Amino acid sequence: MMHLIDLSELTAQRGRFDFFLEQVRSRFGFDHVAYLGANPVAGTMHGYVTYPEEWKRLYIQKAFHLIDPTLTIAQRSISPVDWSRLEQTENFRKVFNIAHDFGITSHGLTIPVRGPYGDTGMLSVTLDTSGHEWKGRIASAIGELQSIAVHMHDAVMNSDAFSNVLRHSLLSSREIEILQWTAAGKTQQDIADILGISHRTVEVHLRSAREKLYSLTTPQAIARAIALHLIYPI
Known part of the structure; x- marks a missing residue:
């Protein structure tokens, strides 16, 4: 049985998406939740995260989004990507050796989403815990997290008026x-x-x-x- 948080009940576009991620984080007890989406129809990209401001600025400054395998590899996947699969890659170590200084764990999961017009989205969650606890937490939540990923992606994509007209x-x-x-x-x-x-x-x-x-x-x-x-x- 799924109980989705309804984005339509929230107001102010950026505020409602940020608040939605905070709700997901609180509900599941995650450290952080992040969403990145690309809409080729409107030529836009959207990013909403609960990470510290200092890490967000450094991440953009160092252009980590171009090499971060939790994005680059997950974007090509058709199923959720547990970050443990990526730990041995050079780019993962390059990003997360620094991320650890900001209290960001390398225990995470990215759920890819596809839309009808080439739009893509990724919802990521992190939790600093043991490997056993992490696997159990994800196993119990994966179905709802996939639903939440779609819910978030569609709401963000539909915030582009042109895309909203096309969707049916x-x-x-x-x-x-x-x-x-x-x-x-x-x-x-x-x-x-x-x-x-x-x-x-x-x-x-x-x-x-x-x-x-x-x-x-x-x-x-x-x-x-x-x-x-x-x-x-x-």
Whole structure:
């Protein structure tokens, strides 16, 4: 069951996105949460982070965004990237040897998001804890974090008026129905029994819905469908 923080309830564009990240940080107990998105339609880039101001200034000054593998590698991924995969790379050490001086841990996760017009986004979370504790925390939160990543990305991209006009969905009534049951916590077999169709048919409709909603996972598709008011949160 997903309970998304509703960005539409917040006001003042930059303020609402910053506040949203603070809500996510507080809710999950993370040290920091960051979002970076690029919109080729409007020719804009968007960044919102909870990192200290001193680190933000130094990061930009040293152009770390050009080499930081938590961005450069994660941007090319189709699944969440745990930073432990990146620790042995030279650029990771170059960035995080300095980041540690600002109290920023190298325990992190970046969740990539894709949009329908080439737009991309990445939501990153960090927590200074043991490896065992970190894995457990992420395992329990990954589904909701993927939904939050899509929710944040779509809200930021839709803040560009041109992109907002272009965005639409062509989901069939059956795809919407199956996404709604999935959002309610039903398994694919449950849905097949409820609708009187095969498990395979449910799977096909979910795959089609993910493709139409430009979502990498079913939780991301559900989050995007909720944001588009195609289905409702349960």
